[in-house]
Amino acid sequence: MPMQVPDEVFTRRPWHELPPALAVVLRPRMDAIATHMVDVIRDEVPAYRRPLGSAFGRDLAGSVRRAIGQFVELTEEPHSRQEHHVRHFRTLGRLEFLNGRTTDALQAAFRVGARVGARLYAETVRSASLPLEVVMPLHEAVLTHINVLSNESVKGYAAAQALAEGGLQRSRRTLAACLLDQQRAARPDMVESLARQAQWPLPDAVACLLVRQGAGGGRPAGLGQERGADVLALTHGADLVLIVPDPESDGTVQRLRTAVRGRTAALGPTVPPRDAWVSLHCARLMLAGHTVTAAADGTAGGAFVRAGDGLAEAHLRHGIHIGRLLGDRTLGVLRDLPPGRAARLAETLDALLMSWSRTAPEVARALDIHPQTARKRLRRLEELFGDRLSDPAFRFEVLLALRTRALTVPRA
Structure with a gap:
């Protein structure tokens, strides 16, 4: 996809009002202007106080020279193509993000560069005896130029940030999928590696x-x-x-x-x-x-x-079909009874199994019924289940069956 270049901004009125002679007098002074601009930026923007011999220092100096060179090109030919310069300043914004810096320092550097450039360009106009009427459009051109470069750098920064965040979200989705997979989650080396990629400290x-x-x-x-x-x-x-x-x-x-x-x-x-x-x-x-x-x-x-x-x-629901089979086997004697009587006896059996002393008064209190009613129901349960009510294994299976049955009964 071709890069969108703000030609309508670069070719607007300020540069049409600047005489081409200004480019002629600026070209031999570009290095001196760039050196002074770099010195002021490094002095006023703490984040840019790096040795000039470092990669960062060389990139700073190169970007400043490119900005000045582009300004001179536009002064000489407002309609000249600018794709290569735009690409550079978007890359500059991308590098700011990749190096862990915000756009604050970059914006500050642009502001300092605009101030220094406007002053030095105006001094050049005066020393070259160019018409003083040039100074006003010159200042407007400097501000327009620096604003466009700043905006393009921010676009590069934002694009890099979006790309990185997209990659980070993909890494986090991969980590989540791993943690939700029984086999992969059991591999600590895989989980730790994915967590590092996702920048997600394992809790x-x-x-x-x-x-x-x-x-x-x-x-x-x-x-x-x-x-x-x-x-x-x-x-x-x-x-x-x-x-x-x-x-x-x-x-x-x-x-x-x-x-x-x-x-x-x-x-x-x-x-x-x-x-x-x-x-x-x-x-x-x-x-x-x-x-x-x-x-x-x-x-x-x-x-x-x-x-x-x-x-x-949750455990019962995991094996709910087995619970139904267990109910058929342990509670099958209730199937031949009228539904209402079977439900009351099942309720009483549950209360009995959950009681401490397994007495009629305790069961009656649990069900909020008369003790005599509880005794009648308990005697009926003894008739139906016999000695099995004294078997701990049977009582456990019946309780599981009753709990499963409660889960499958439609809620009121």
């Missing part, structure tokens, strides 16, 4: 936030969108996954809750980075059981659940 702990994509998609506002932010983001299937470092730090969970307000999201348990995929797995399992449209905290249009508060439920 002691992370948690995955799984966000159901809204109509507009994209990342929730306020979650790591700035350069250097600590949250990794990756689109995973139809969902957005955010890997959040140190999720237990003060205010982090509330910040996440606020950022996803109005969406359905699940925060996985806190784990070491190598187990980020486990955190995501738990969050996904928890969301599978939450089809509500309003959270208990009043979040309109969404829900925020914490998988870390329901690991047992």
Whole structure:
């Protein structure tokens, strides 16, 4: 793609009002003007106080000479092509970014150069006995010239910054994909290498936030969108996954809750980075059981659940089909009963297994029923299950089956 050159700026009125004779008297003085300009820039701009013999010093001197040379070219021929000069000053801006500097020092150097150039060019006009009317358009030409060069340098800086940030975001997406892959996450050498490329210091702990994509998609506002932010983001299937470092730090969970307000999201348990995929797995399992449209905290249009508060439920959901088979085997005797009676007995069996003393009064309190009613139900359970109620292994399997059954019953 050809470079866009601001010819309409370089060929505007200031240079048409300058006599070509000015270029003739400026050419032999270019080196002296450049030397003085470099000295003043180095004196007034601390970031540019580098030895002239260094690569930086040579680049500074070369850029100053090029700027003066271009000004003389435009004075001599306002319509001359400028692509090569524009390319140089965009490269100058790119080098400023690559060397870790901001545009502040560069802009300051341009301002100093304009001031020194305007003064020395005016002195040349007077010493060459050129008409003094030249001084006004000369000053305008200097300001126009330095403004264009400054703008082109900023464009080069911005282009380099965008390219670097694009590469950084790609590296972070690659790192996120690695952490969410069980096999690759188990290779510390790979994870550490990708983390260095992504400029993402590996934290002691992370948690995955799984966000159901809204109509507009994209990342929730306020979650790591700035350069250097600590949250990794990756689109995973139809969902957005955010890997959040140190999720237990003060205010982090509330910040996440606020950022996803109005969406359905699940925060996985806190784990070491190598187990980020486990955190995501738990969050996904928890969301599978939450089809509500309003959270208990009043979040309109969404829900925020914490998988870390329901690991047992997440574990059961992982093997929910096995849990159903277990229920068929252990609770099969309830199938021949009327649905209402079967449900009441299952409820009583659950209360019995969760009680400490396994007595009728304790079960009655748990179910908020009369003790005599509890005794009748317990006797019926003994008739149905017999000695198996005293077998710890059977009681464990029944409890798993009851918990799985509770997960599969439609929510009221």
